[in-house]
Amino acid sequence: MNQYTERIYNGLIKENPSMVMILGMCPTLATTTTVINGVGMGLSTTVVLVLANVVISLLRKVIPDEVRIPAFIVVIASLVTVVDFLMQGYFPALSQSLGVYIPLIVVNCIILGRAEAFASKNSVGLSFFDGLGMGLGFTFALAILGSIRELIGSGTWAGMQVMPKAYVPISIFVLQPGAFFALGCMIAVMTAIMSRKKKTKTAEQDCNPADCAGCASSAHCGKRIFEETAKAGLKEDGGDKA
Amino acid sequence: MKELLIIAISSAIVNNVVFSQFLGICPFLGVSKKTDQAVGMGGAVIFVLTLSAFVSELLYQFILVPLHFQYLETIVFILIIAAMVQFVEMFLKKSMPSLYRSLGVYLPLITTNCAVLGVALNNVDKYDYNILQGTVNGFATAVGFAIALILMAGIREKIEYNDIPKPFKGTAIVLIISGLMAIAFIGFSGII
Numbered sequence A: 001m002n003q004y005t006e007r008i009y010n011g012l013i014k015e016n017p018s019m020v021m022i023l024g025m026c027p028t029l030a031t032t033t034t035v036i037n038g039v040g041m042g043l044s045t046t047v048v049l050v051l052a053n054v055v056i057s058l059l060r061k062v063i064p065d066e067v068r069i070p071a072f073i074v075v076i077a078s079l080v081t082v083v084d085f086l087m088q089g090y091f092p093a094l095s096q097s098l099g100v101y102i103p104l105i106v107v108n109c110i111i112l113g114r115a116e117a118f119a120s121k122n123s124v125g126l127s128f129f130d131g132l133g134m135g136l137g138f139t140f141a142l143a144i145l146g147s148i149r150e151l152i153g154s155g156t157w158a159g160m161q162v163m164p165k166a167y168v169p170i171s172i173f174v175l176q177p178g179a180f181f182a183l184g185c186m187i188a189v190m191t192a193i194m195s196r197k198k199k200t201k202t203a204e205q206d207c208n209p210a211d212c213a214g215c216a217s218s219a220h221c222g223k224r225i226f227e228e229t230a231k232a233g234l235k236e237d238g239g240d241k242a
Numbered sequence B: 001m002k003e004l005l006i007i008a009i010s011s012a013i014v015n016n017v018v019f020s021q022f023l024g025i026c027p028f029l030g031v032s033k034k035t036d037q038a039v040g041m042g043g044a045v046i047f048v049l050t051l052s053a054f055v056s057e058l059l060y061q062f063i064l065v066p067l068h069f070q071y072l073e074t075i076v077f078i079l080i081i082a083a084m085v086q087f088v089e090m091f092l093k094k095s096m097p098s099l100y101r102s103l104g105v106y107l108p109l110i111t112t113n114c115a116v117l118g119v120a121l122n123n124v125d126k127y128d129y130n131i132l133q134g135t136v137n138g139f140a141t142a143v144g145f146a147i148a149l150i151l152m153a154g155i156r157e158k159i160e161y162n163d164i165p166k167p168f169k170g171t172a173i174v175l176i177i178s179g180l181m182a183i184a185f186i187g188f189s190g191i192i
Helices: A003-014 A025-030 A035-058 A065-090 A092-101 A103-107 A109-119 A124-154 A176-197 A222-241 B002-014 B025-030 B035-064 B070-095 B097-110 B114-125 B131-159 B171-190
Strands: none
Touching: A003 A124, A025 A092, A025 A103, A025 A124, A025 A176, A025 B025, A035 A065, A035 A092, A035 A103, A035 A109, A035 A124, A065 A092, A065 A103, A065 A109, A065 B070, A092 A103, A092 B114, A103 A109, A103 B070, A103 B114, A109 A124, A124 A176, A176 B171, B002 B131, B002 B171, B025 B097, B025 B131, B025 B171, B035 B070, B035 B097, B035 B114, B035 B131, B070 B097, B070 B114, B114 B131, B131 B171
C-alpha cells in the first residue's frame, strides 16, 4: 500500500472521523434523516475538506506560525461560503433541507483538525488524499447512519420503498431521539469490532480537558487547537498594545 | 413582551439547542462528566452566546445590510465570535478575577461550539429577528444548553458505577441517554 492509498484507508476506517474519533457530531446527528441528506452533507464537507487541505498545504510556508489558526479559519470560512452558494444555486432542495448546517461546516472540528494536524505539515499531494480519505470516511458514516434511520423510520431508501407494505415505520427514528439511538448503537458496534481487532481507545474515553498534553489523540482534537489559539491570540493582542 | 417570552421559552425548552436542533453536541459530550464542570461551562456559554448574538445582530443590521455584504456573514460571524471569546477572556481576567477563575478554562472551548455560530446565523437568516429578539434568543438558547448539560452531568455521575456492556462505555451510552432525554423534550412541544 503506498502512502496515498494509506491516507484514504486511514480516513475511511482507522481514524474514521465520526465513528472512531467522535468528531463532527452535530451534522452527523442532524442531517441523517434520509440517505440523500446524509450523503449530501458528507460530500459538501468532503469538498471543503479537500480544498481547505490543499490551500492550507500550499500556504503552509507563507502563514506565520502565531496567526495560523485565524488564517485557517478565514480560508475554511471562505471555502464554506463558496460551497454554500454553489449548493443554493445547483441543489436548491438539498440546500433547503440541510439549512444552517452547511454554513456550520466552518466550525466542524474535522476540518480545522486536519488542517492543523496534517495539511500544515505535509505536501500538497498527501494533504489532498488525506482530505479525500477523511471526507469519504465522514460521508461513509453519514450514509450508513442515514440508511439505518430512513429504513427503520420510514421504510424507504433514498426515496424508494424498500420495506414490505405491511411494515409499519417506527417514526421515532427519523425524529431527534432516533438520531441519538442509532449513532449510539453504531459507535458501540464500531468499538466492539475495533477492540476485537486490537486494543484501541476512542478519543472520548481518555480525554481529560485539563491535561491535553499527555493525550494520545491531541493532534486531532479541536479542544487542544483552540486552547493554543487562545494562547496565540493573547500574545498577538499583547503585541498590538505594545 | 409576550412575544419575547414566547421566543425565550421556545428556544430554551421546546426547541432545545442540544436535543432538538443538534447544535453544540461536542461540548455536550465532552464537558458533561462532572456537575461542577457542567455548571462552569453552562455559565460561560450563557455569557458568550448572549453577547455574541447581540454583537453579530448589531454588525449585521448596521454594517453588512447597508453595504450589501450579507454574503460575507459566515466569515464575519466566525471571526467576530473568535475575537470576542478572546476579548471576554481578557476582560474577565483583568476586571473580574473570581469569575475568570470559575469560567476561564471553558472560554476557549466555546469558539468550537457550533451553537454560537448557529444562533447568530439563524437569527438573521431563518427567523429575521431584530436586535432585541436576537439577543433574547441567544440568551434563551444558552440557558437551554446549560439545562441539557447540567442534567446530563448529573446522570453521568450516577451511571459511573453502573454495569454497562463494554462496547457501550463512553460515548455510546451517553448518546443513548441523550436519546431518552430527547424523547422527554419532545413532550414539551405542546406548550407553544
